[in-house]
Amino acid sequence: MSGVTRNPNFAKLAGGYLFPEIGRRRNAYLAANPDMASRIISLGIGDTTLPIPEHILGGLVTSASKLGTKEGYSGYGAEQGMGSLRAKIADKLYGGLIKDSEVFVSDGAKCDIMRIQQVFGSDVTTAVQVSEVNIRIKYYTHTLAILFTSLQLNLLSLTNFVKTISCQDPSYPVYVDTSVMMGQTGNINPDTKQYENIVYMPCTAENDFFPDIENIPRADIVYFCSPNNPTGAAATKEQLELLVKVCKERGSILVFDAAYAPFIRSPGVPKSIFEIEGAREVAIECNSFSKYAGFTGVRLGWVVVPDELSFADGSKVRDDFNRVMTTAFNGASNIVQGGGLACLDDEGLAEIDNLIDYYMENAKLLKDAMTSIGYSVYGGTDAPYVFVKLPDGKGSWDAFTEILEKAQVVTIPGAGFGPGGDGYLRLSAFAPRDTVIEACDRLKKTMVLPVAV
Amino acid sequence: MSGVTRNPNFAKLAGGYLFPEIGRRRNAYLAANPDMASRIISLGIGDTTLPIPEHILGGLVTSASKLGTKEGYSGYGAEQGMGSLRAKIADKLYGGLIKDSEVFVSDGAKCDIMRIQQVFGSDVTTAVQVSEVNIRIKYYTHTLAILFTSLQLNLLSLTNFVKTISCQDPSYPVYVDTSVMMGQTGNINPDTKQYENIVYMPCTAENDFFPDIENIPRADIVYFCSPNNPTGAAATKEQLELLVKVCKERGSILVFDAAYAPFIRSPGVPKSIFEIEGAREVAIECNSFSKYAGFTGVRLGWVVVPDELSFADGSKVRDDFNRVMTTAFNGASNIVQGGGLACLDDEGLAEIDNLIDYYMENAKLLKDAMTSIGYSVYGGTDAPYVFVKLPDGKGSWDAFTEILEKAQVVTIPGAGFGPGGDGYLRLSAFAPRDTVIEACDRLKKTMVLPVAV
Numbered sequence: 001m002s003g004v005t006r007n008p009n010f011a012k013l014a015g016g017y018l019f020p021e022i023g024r025r026r027n028a029y030l031a032a033n034p035d036m037a038s039r040i041i042s043l044g045i046g047d048t049t050l051p052i053p054e055h056i057l058g059g060l061v062t063s064a065s066k067l068g069t070k071e072g073y074s075g076y077g078a079e080q081g082m083g084s085l086r087a088k089i090a091d092k093l094y095g096g097l098i099k100d101s102e103v104f105v106s107d108g109a110k111c112d113i114m115r116i117q118q119v120f121g122s123d124v125t126t127a128v129q130v131s132e133v134n135i136r137i138k139y140y141t142h143t144l145a146i147l148f149t150s151l152q153l154n155l156l157s158l159t160n161f162v163k164t165i166s167c168q169d170p171s172y173p174v175y176v177d178t179s180v181m182m183g184q185t186g187n188i189n190p191d192t193k194q195y196e197n198i199v200y201m202p203c204t205a206e207n208d209f210f211p212d213i214e215n216i217p218r219a220d221i222v223y224f225c226s227p228n229n230p231t232g233a234a235a236t237k238e239q240l241e242l243l244v245k246v247c248k249e250r251g252s253i254l255v256f257d258a259a260y261a262p263f264i265r266s267p268g269v270p271k272s273i274f275e276i277e278g279a280r281e282v283a284i285e286c287n288s289f290s291k292y293a294g295f296t297g298v299r300l301g302w303v304v305v306p307d308e309l310s311f312a313d314g315s316k317v318r319d320d321f322n323r324v325m326t327t328a329f330n331g332a333s334n335i336v337q338g339g340g341l342a343c344l345d346d347e348g349l350a351e352i353d354n355l356i357d358y359y360m361e362n363a364k365l366l367k368d369a370m371t372s373i374g375y376s377v378y379g380g381t382d383a384p385y386v387f388v389k390l391p392d393g394k395g396s397w398d399a400f401t402e403i404l405e406k407a408q409v410v411t412i413p414g415a416g417f418g419p420g421g422d423g424y425l426r427l428s429a430f431a432p433r434d435t436v437i438e439a440c441d442r443l444k445k446t447m448v449l450p451v452a453v
Numbered sequence: 454m455s456g457v458t459r460n461p462n463f464a465k466l467a468g469g470y471l472f473p474e475i476g477r478r479r480n481a482y483l484a485a486n487p488d489m490a491s492r493i494i495s496l497g498i499g500d501t502t503l504p505i506p507e508h509i510l511g512g513l514v515t516s517a518s519k520l521g522t523k524e525g526y527s528g529y530g531a532e533q534g535m536g537s538l539r540a541k542i543a544d545k546l547y548g549g550l551i552k553d554s555e556v557f558v559s560d561g562a563k564c565d566i567m568r569i570q571q572v573f574g575s576d577v578t579t580a581v582q583v584s585e586v587n588i589r590i591k592y593y594t595h596t597l598a599i600l601f602t603s604l605q606l607n608l609l610s611l612t613n614f615v616k617t618i619s620c621q622d623p624s625y626p627v628y629v630d631t632s633v634m635m636g637q638t639g640n641i642n643p644d645t646k647q648y649e650n651i652v653y654m655p656c657t658a659e660n661d662f663f664p665d666i667e668n669i670p671r672a673d674i675v676y677f678c679s680p681n682n683p684t685g686a687a688a689t690k691e692q693l694e695l696l697v698k699v700c701k702e703r704g705s706i707l708v709f710d711a712a713y714a715p716f717i718r719s720p721g722v723p724k725s726i727f728e729i730e731g732a733r734e735v736a737i738e739c740n741s742f743s744k745y746a747g748f749t750g751v752r753l754g755w756v757v758v759p760d761e762l763s764f765a766d767g768s769k770v771r772d773d774f775n776r777v778m779t780t781a782f783n784g785a786s787n788i789v790q791g792g793g794l795a796c797l798d799d800e801g802l803a804e805i806d807n808l809i810d811y812y813m814e815n816a817k818l819l820k821d822a823m824t825s826i827g828y829s830v831y832g833g834t835d836a837p838y839v840f841v842k843l844p845d846g847k848g849s850w851d852a853f854t855e856i857l858e859k860a861q862v863v864t865i866p867g868a869g870f871g872p873g874g875d876g877y878l879r880l881s882a883f884a885p886r887d888t889v890i891e892a893c894d895r896l897k898k899t900m901v902l903p904v905a906v
Contacts, residue, residue: 001704001734001763001764001765001767002704002705002706002734002735002762002763002764002765002770003673003703003704003705003765004573004616004673004674004704004705004706004764004765005615005616005673005764005765005766006764006765006766006768006773007572007573007574007773008574009574010572010574010773010776013776016776016779017776017779017780019779020532020779045529047528047529048528049526049528050526051520051521051522051523051525051526052520052521052526053521054521057517057518057520057521060517060520060788061514061517061518063517064510064513064514064516064517064788065510065514067504067505067510067513067747067750067751068504068505068506068507068510069504070504072504073502073503073504073505073747074750075500075501075502075747075749075750075883076498076500076749076750077750079473107560107752107783107786108783110780110781110782110783111564111781111782111783113781114571114780114781114782118567118634118635119460119463120457120460121460121461121462121463121634121636122575122636162458163457163458173780174780174781177780178780178781181571181574181776181777181780181781182571183574183575220456220457220458221457250456251454251455251456251457252455252456252457253455253457281454281455282455294520294526294528296528296529296783297520297527297528297529297530297784297786297787298520298786298787298788299560299783299784299785299786309455310454310455311454311455311457311458311459312454312455312456312457312458312459313458313459314454315459317455320459320460320463323463323466323469323470323634324634326469326470326472326473327470327563327567327626327627327630327631327634328563328564328566328567328627328631328634329563329564329567330560330561330563330564330749330752331750331752332752333560333750333751333752333786333788333789334750334751335513335517335751335786335788335789336786336788336789430528
């Protein structure tokens with residue numbers, strides 16, 4: 001055993017990371033019911049299942065092949081990504097709203113969120129409260145001599161968090177979990193299941209999945225995901241204008257996760273926070289090729305940090321993010337970046353549209369199936385997730401277990417995304433069509449409600 | 454301007470990350486001397502230049518191609534890496550000294566070091582020092598009644614670092630820079646160029662590049678790189694036994710960076726810390742395919758965290774590292790892991806041996822050239838780096854500039870690796886053979902010493 005103290009932030013974390021936990025429960029069920037193995041259908045983790053289409057695949061294969069030639073070989077590239085890919089992202093996906101130099105190419109949004117956390121840091125301060133003072137005093141006749149022979153202070157330490165964090169509840173668990181790891185939070189409250197020093201913004205059917213932000217306390221860093229994982233809600237232009245306005249007035253930094261932007265089909269719904277006026281002074285945007293192009297296992301994402309975004313001392317957030325990228329990251333794989341370039345060719349963009357159409361048709365099937373048996377269902381029109389309201393009083397982990405046991409369908413309990421998600425289930429539309437149809441069939445048979453909820 | 458405080462740790466960082474700084478200086482020279490562009494030879498950053506050999510390339514191309522088929526497509530994999538690759542690393546590179554489950558596959562050692570830092574955390578505490586106590590005392594005749602009518606404490610806050618960090622000086626700058634970012638250090642001392650709360654272990658020609666560890670203060674986390682970057686020194690078995698023994702006695706955790714292990718040619722020099730008895734209780738090992746197989750741009754590495762390694766409370770380091778990997782990382786690219794599997798086939802291992810032979814012949818040429826003109830030269834026999842002692846009083850940044858201007862050869866100043874590296878230059882053997890020969894020729898013409906140093 002070493003003499004090194006364990007990082008106390010890790011002890012605060014409640015359980016393991018969500019998705020491995022889902023896998024463990026699924027495997028435990030299969031261990032007890034081995035004959036069910038062939039029947040399992042996953043509508044769980046948002047993992048793409050369609051093969052990578054021809055043009056994009058060509059980009060990957062060509063990039064790999066050329067590493068075998070003297071002329072085509074490349075070693076370390078820029079930590080921020082290939083110049084050509086940064087330029088193509090700025091041009092094809094942002095239409096000039098951002099500059100090439102503001103794009104940081106990466107191995108995915110999950111890793112980027114941790115790198116963003118590193119920029120912000122934990123910088124907690126510890127204040128002290130004096131709880132006890134003992135002073136012995138010697139008294140000599142005729143002399144008021146006071147000698148401090150012993151001065152003992154018992155100090156109670158009080159932690160002050162310099163930064164506060166806010167996120168939607170429910171939301172992608174990485175925002176909260178990385179905040180806990182970085183020491184930006186206190187302990188979890190066992191009753192509310194909320195961590196101290198996180199400002200939770202409830203997003204449920206009651207408020208149409210958009211928080212009452214003007215009446216929620218200010219936070220330094222506001223994480224916001226739209227289209228949302230897990231609720232499937234895509235914020236409107238007016239909602240995002242309000243979000244940017246409030247963040248600007250309060251001096252908050254908005255970390256906007258747009259990983260599901262290409263699934264937006266409703267006209268007028270912004271696909272980037274930078275479509276909103278003033279966002280360049282308040283927002284960082286995270287994005288990813290994972291769901292666009294079936295790159296979940298291939299690993300490619302990006303972050304946009306605009307030049308105008310600065311800390312209270314006027315220093316640029318971009319410069320500190322660049323320092324993290326150059327010091328603690330070494331660029332996305334050159335092979336994978338070649339695939340990213342192909343994604344953004346006209347042929348690649350057309351292929352991506354086809355993939356998304358396919359998954360959105362799955363979402364419609366799931367939505368229709370659950371509606372037909374009496375459930376209230378959200379999302380699924382501008383996002384690949386269908387968010388199902390459970391009957392009052394039904395816990396989402398219980399529903400997860402019941403559906404696994406009765407229908408052999410893996411879902412994700414809403415509570416896995418934060419306490420506000422309890423009472424909901426997330427269904428992912430990323431499964432192959434035939435299994436989605438089969439899953440709908442089984443859910444309709446096993447999950448019938450007596451009356452609509 | 455936002456109202457968010459800048460993370461104060463970033464202000465502590467002295468300048469940019471080393472290698473981009475080298476690039477900036479090279480580009481500034483070329484901007485002023487554009488006719489020299491075609492003459493530039495880089496012996497700077499340790500970046501491979503030979504194409505990826507056939508069998509390994511086949512692994513990459515096949516892995517990419519199969520993503521285009523229904524059967525071969527894969528999405529998210531295990532965050533810790535493919536089971537087959539973890540098993541093959543444990544078998545082929547460690548001969549069973551470690552278990553599959555102790556291997557965590559990643560996108561490279563630089564990123565892994567930051568993830569290791571996240572596990573350790575900054576958990577600084579703030580202690581207080583009482584600077585002034587004012588107490589008014591009322592004295593009543595015949596009664597020793599003391600009333601505290603005013604108690605004023607002026608508190609000076611003193612930061613206590615719960616963990617201390619130690620590293621070789623000079624060393625790969627990522628250990629120190631990530632420690633600063635995580636808030637594990639104080640400010641840099643402008644005279645010594647050393648950060649407070651880092652225990653520097655001098656490694657220079659005077660101590661044969663191995664620190665006097667028994668007489669260096671204890672640290673919680675000891676970073677140690679062997680074969681060393683930049684000195685090229687490979688620690689002997691006896692030296693590593695002493696290192697493990699001291700770490701064990703002191704309850705330190707050893708982070709052992711073995712990224713250059715395959716360059717070891719001297720018999721008996723360990724290629725892994727786990728060849729040393731007792732290392733499983735004290736060490737984490739970082740490693741990488743970057744220099745093995747020309748994967749610097751392809752991105753693949755791994756970390757070994759043995760089951761026996763624990764914190765002072767008995768909890769396993771492996772569990773917390775796993776929590777970071779699952780929460781803030783999403784696995785190395787599936788295409789790239791396919792390349793890693795091919796590396797560890799017999800054909801792949803033979804190809805790697807050939808690549809390394811080529812680079813080691815380059816190292817020999819560089820070493821001979823500098824020796825022939827009177828320099829004392831270290832490294833280059835078990836590592837791809839040649840470490841050149843400069844004449845007394847010559848600063849390494851000055852020598853860097855002089856060689857760039859006189860010979861158009863990019864080197865790396867030893868001072869870039871820590872204050873102990875000043876007075877040395879690092880030459881990298883990763884350049885193509887013809888440019889190494891040309892560089893040797895130019896160095897011999899421009900860098901002649903009057904007498905041996």
